[in-house]
Amino acid sequence: MRASEDRISHIAHKIQDKLxxxxxxxxxxxxxxxxxxxxxxxxxxxxADEIDEAVxxxxxxxxxxxxxxxxxxEVLYNKFFQEEAAKRKW
Amino acid sequence: MRLKDEQIHRLAEKVITDLSTAGxxxxxxxxxxxxxxVKNAITADLKAEEALxxxxxxxxxxxxxxxxxxxxxxxxxxxxRMIKEKLAKERKIVL
Numbered sequence: 001m002r003a004s005e006d007r008i009s010h011i012a013h014k015i016q017d018k019l020x021x022x023x024x025x026x027x028x029x030x031x032x033x034x035x036x037x038x039x040x041x042x043x044x045x046x047x048a049d050e051i052d053e054a055v056x057x058x059x060x061x062x063x064x065x066x067x068x069x070x071x072x073x074e075v076l077y078n079k080f081f082q083e084e085a086a087k088r089k090w
Numbered sequence: 091m092r093l094k095d096e097q098i099h100r101l102a103e104k105v106i107t108d109l110s111t112a113g114x115x116x117x118x119x120x121x122x123x124x125x126x127x128v129k130n131a132i133t134a135d136l137k138a139e140e141a142l143x144x145x146x147x148x149x150x151x152x153x154x155x156x157x158x159x160x161x162x163x164x165x166x167x168x169x170x171r172m173i174k175e176k177l178a179k180e181r182k183i184v185l
Binding site: 043 | 091097104105108109113114116117118119127128130131132134135166167184
């Protein structure tokens with residue numbers, strides 16, 4: 001699960017717009033606040049990247065190795081990803 | 091990108107906590123309301139992507155069916171990605 005820089009930026013804008021538009025918060029420095037939101041999202045997904053690497057590594061050494069991208073591989077990937085995510089409380 | 095409800099909650103918590111810790115946000119109501127707003131913003135965006143993925147999957151199935159036996163040599167995963175990217179551009183969804 002990877003999030004592109006564009007996607008992170010897009011979601012960060014949505015979050016800031018929502019908080020401001022619903023009159024729930026003010027941002028003393030809008031630019032810095034937006035950067036901080038992007039950074040929070042990026043660091044959250046950085047953990048997902050670590051999990052992804054761990055799962056791919058596990059799958060490649062799996063005794064019943066599947067072809068990457070195949071349906072079987074996807075099923076196992078999702079299963080292992082959820083297990084690893086739960087372990088890391090992600 | 092798919093996130094479960096609890097993952098969206100953790101991400102929203104992180105956003106609000108990081109902003110508060112850095113003194114970059116002045117909440118005008120309860121923290122819970124801001125937290126819900128962040129969760130709603132993330133959820134709305136993810137739902138648009140989920141709809142896009144469903145449509146891309148349907149379009150892929152239609153395309154492969156129309157190709158008959160020629161579809162056997164197609165990399166389904168790669169083609170799905172191509173269709174998804176094309177639909178995203180049409181719908182102006184950032185992936």
